[in-house]
Amino acid sequence: MTPLQNRTFRRSGSRAVLLGAVAALALGAAVYPAATVVHAEAALQTVGATSFAPLVDRVKGAVVSVRVKISAAAAEEDRNALPQFGEGDPMEKFFRRFGDQGRRPKAEGGMAQGSGFIISRDGYVVTNNHVVENAAGDVELVLDSGKTVGAKIVGKDKKTDLALLKIKEAGDYAFVQFGDKPPRVGDWVVAVGNPFGLGGTVTAGIVSARGRDIGAGPYDDFLQIDAPVNRGNSGGPTFDASGEVVGVNTAIFSPSGGSVGIGFAIPAQVAKDVVASLKEKGVVARGFIGVQIQPVSQDIADSLGLKTPKGALVAEAKSGPAADAGIKSGDVIVAVDGQNVDDPRELARKIAAYGPGKEVKLTYLRGGAEKKADVKLGELPGEKEARASVPPKSEHAALSALGVELAPAANVPGAGKTGVVVADLDPNGVAAEKGLRAGDVILEASGKPVATPADVVAALSNARQEGQKAVLLRVQSGDNTRFLAIATSAVS
Structure with missing residues (x-):
């Protein structure tokens, strides 16, 4: 062994x-x-x-x-x-x-x-x-x-x-x-x-x-x-x-x-x-819907208004069978053909089990409403595989409370043209604790694109004023995209 x-x-x-x-x-x-x-x-x-x-x-x-x-x-x-x-x-x-x-x-x-x-x-x-x-x-x-x-x-x-x-x-x-x-x-x-x-x-x-x-x-x-x-x-x-x-x-x-x-x-x-x-066949063909998925934590469930942290959160759906059927990033897939999905592993197993070419009905949550989509599965590829209101605290104070320094991606060479880059990070701060890393690019906050650090702070502040417990950030790390939830109390 x-x-x-x-x-x-x-x-x-x-x-x-x-x-x-x-x-x-x-x-x-x-x-x-x-x-x-x-x-x-x-x-x-x-x-x-x-x-x-x-x-x-x-x-x-x-x-x-x-x-x-x-x-x-x-x-x-x-x-x-x-x-x-x-x-x-x-x-x-x-x-x-x-x-x-x-x-x-x-x-x-x-x-x-x-x-x-x-x-x-x-x-x-x-x-x-x-x-x-x-x-x-x-x-x-x-x-x-x-x-x-x-x-x-x-x-x-x-x-x-x-x-x-x-x-x-x-x-x-x-x-x-x-x-x-x-x-x-x-x-x-x-x-x-x-x-x-x-x-x-x-x-x-x-x-x-x-x-x-x-x-x-x-x-x-x-x-x-x-x-x-x-x-x-x-x-x-x-x-x-x-x-x-x-x-x-x-x-x-x-x-x-x-x-x-x-x-x-x-x-x-x-x-x-x-x-x-x-x-x-000499090989195993598996079903494929073409999305990146992640677990729904309690913080993420709170930010989405979900009662329980169940299902598979779609972190990215740029192209593929699911995107063609209308699935978007931020949706939470909760069932396949009427069978409940508790977590991403279960969704992956269910989809793989059907095999390519099969049509399945996905049940998902978007904006608190349940929706359904018919998706024709592809074949799993071979392995290579905020509102503008003024925040109650200054931008600098709010970001210091999060333990993070942000900069517009357009101002950072190699970071792309959209989003806000994590330029520096306190390893013991709130942002690091929730999973942010230096070099990550925040693309969205509360489901809306962000272009400046003020946009991120505003999203947190506005959500707090509306009684939300957390704000969902859509974050790009290298080639992968995921969601992180930041408590609104961090900028209170």
Whole structure:
């Protein structure tokens, strides 16, 4: 198990191991067809079960060890890669991916090891994308019997960290299937894999939580389990008490690389649809509405007059299917086809699940009124991916209270022609606390364009006089646009 520090491999001697942030989760469109499968006896339906042996006997034949030769170019690139997390970032210290940790690789390349499981009698195998993404050719699988067979990569999906392989040698292979029903928190689970390269190993525990967001991407929806999983368990299956796969092991939370009882698995409901798409097309096509979205905080909800901080706030909608249907920045999307949207992650998953070409009905809030729009989804691109009244305080005093210095963007080289630039910032001030950074460009305040620092101060003051708790600022940071809410009391 290696630290989830960056999206690269680390090697131990000649053995390659993958680090990297867990890929974003997304749903595909098809469901993998049911087939004859080796079922486990329903021997562990109660907490009082005394042995997992009947279950293990039924499923272990379908679990494989995955060995991948890494190209020299990939090894050198990974060797020199820098972590994406800043020094001292909790993610850099604690999140670790399943693989080996140790010395730098040899220049000629290395070897990655992980786990996988067979899902069809003719030898289709599921594993993690990060185990095979830098493979220099075909992959080797070690079966439960000890036999080594070759496999080709059918398809990979980085966003969900899943990959589909096919055993090249014809045969009648033992296999398992994905479960149709998600496990409950507290249900028994059994993890089988290849920790530390030891070969087939079984551990047991319970589902600790569902719907975990570990900051890996917009589709995070992990199962959290406490069945011990360690380096080399990447891509291995987690079974429920009836022997069906309920998750694909992907990451752990650990200060050392070993299990501390906090593991994360991709839910079967996600994995089976992605696998079906990989089998059919070799890739996963996802729906796309073409907007930047962000969470609705309590401050933002107050500034928009919303009762509860729910939904997905549209930060930018310049072009794309949603903009074509009338969606604008500042709108809050609260439902898709009548199904409530609690946050941006949920919206992203729902849209991705429909697939391109599908028409959906978005429900959104604008100016306190609920509106609807019919949107024909595009295809997610491949990865490259104030009123003029006088304020009660002087402009200088108001900006000092915010801990910020502003300047018209037109007066700052390289800042563009519109908006107001954050020229300087008190790192302990109100503006910094709410997320403003030096160099940001404030484009709008209270939904209206701003061109001078006085416009921003006026928006805050006028909102305060009208009894509003906060003002919504539309802010551009580099190529990204987002909303921030500043309390009107800051200039009172």
